């Protein structure tokens with residue numbers, strides 16, 4: 001992985017994914033290591049995403065790196081009309097690695113083609129967010145002891161949720177069985193289902209949430225956004241059908257864990273938070289370890 | 303009807319290229335993507351003609367025109383069944399079915415308005431997918447697929 005950009009989770013083989021997860025486990029045991037020894041990492045957030053930015057910057061600083069960059073396009077030369085290429089070429093003069101978040105789909109792939117230093121995609125529009133996918137995989141592996149042969153249930157907005165798409169595609173390498181729970185308007189796109197079919201794996205689609213809970217090893221919850229529905233009445237009809245409440249987990253498996261990419265609105269009721277099967281806050285912390293692992297690997301320090 | 307008479311439905315050309323076996327309904331799109339509307343060459347075309355193989359087909363004959371690979375790639379995306387027949391002095395000198403390329407660059411737009419190729423000065427690149435008889439373009443950058451009816455060519 002040395003010197004290679006990470007734009008899409010598909011850029012990594014199964015072995016490379018597992019290797020990153022193993023290194024992340026080492027960082028979980030020992031989060032403070034002075035590996036970067038003052039190396040400079042650029043953090044370019046062309047759109048604000050405080051959560052992701054803080055996770056990256058924390059990861060960088062815990063392993064002894066320095067951060068330069070900006071946290072929104074408003075404070076950068078982008079506002080003066082500079083092209084993405086020019087920004088990337090300029091910043092690459094001052095850094096060993098660029099972490100970038102950008103509102104345009106495919107911007108990260110393009111940056112990786114013009115940049116002399118590696119790029120880590122921290123989200124490009126509606127397209128990819130591979131470090132979220134890695135932290136999801138890490139969370140699944142850590143709670144289940146394996147990534148292989150799991151029953152994974154995805155709930156909510158499966159149409160627009162890019163974290164869902166990336167995770168489904170990644171889990172196709174691990175013989176998962178997919179349970180897809182969503183309103184009909186927000187079903188998983190056929191382009192993503194194509195990956196499941198090509199891997200000869202099974203998926204089932206449900207509109208009723210309750211029946212799938214006892215089968216699930218992982219329940220991956222997502223937010224259903226009001227603006228996805230042209231008709232507000234349709235939204236009102238579906239919004240309460242995909243809420244997880246603590247009592248619904250009574251018949252869930254012992255090893256079942258609830259994941260959510262956060263922020264949550266109301267799709268997981270707060271009475272679930274105290275259930276030992278709720279894992280979404282730890283999940284976010286795992287993001288720091290996988291980002292440490294990724295940065296260290298790309299810079300050839302692990 | 304004899305083959306000879308059928309050929310005559312659309313006039314013969316002495317030198318140039320015949321695009322035969324165009325799916326009926328795609329003739330005008332082929333004309334558009336090849337910029338034949340603004341060509342000063344002699345052009346004949348027919349559509350909804352009888353065809354043994356395809357039921358109904360279209361045909362275009364262009365004088366003094368021999369296509370370059372980037373043009374035949376475009377034809378293949380719109381009319382994958384097309385045959386290209388090159389004619390010199392009324393003789394067929396070459397006859398090929400168009401072949402669907404694996405990748406295409408700089409010939410079509412990505413239909414995703416939020417794609418970097420539509421926002422910055424970036425040439426398009428696609429992988430060509432063939433699923434269930436449909437040709438689709440998978441964008442190298444935004445990873446979205448552009449279906450045949452959404453294809454816009456440069």
Ligand SMILES: [Zn+2]
Nearest residue numbers: 412417441444
């Ligand atoms: Zn695109």
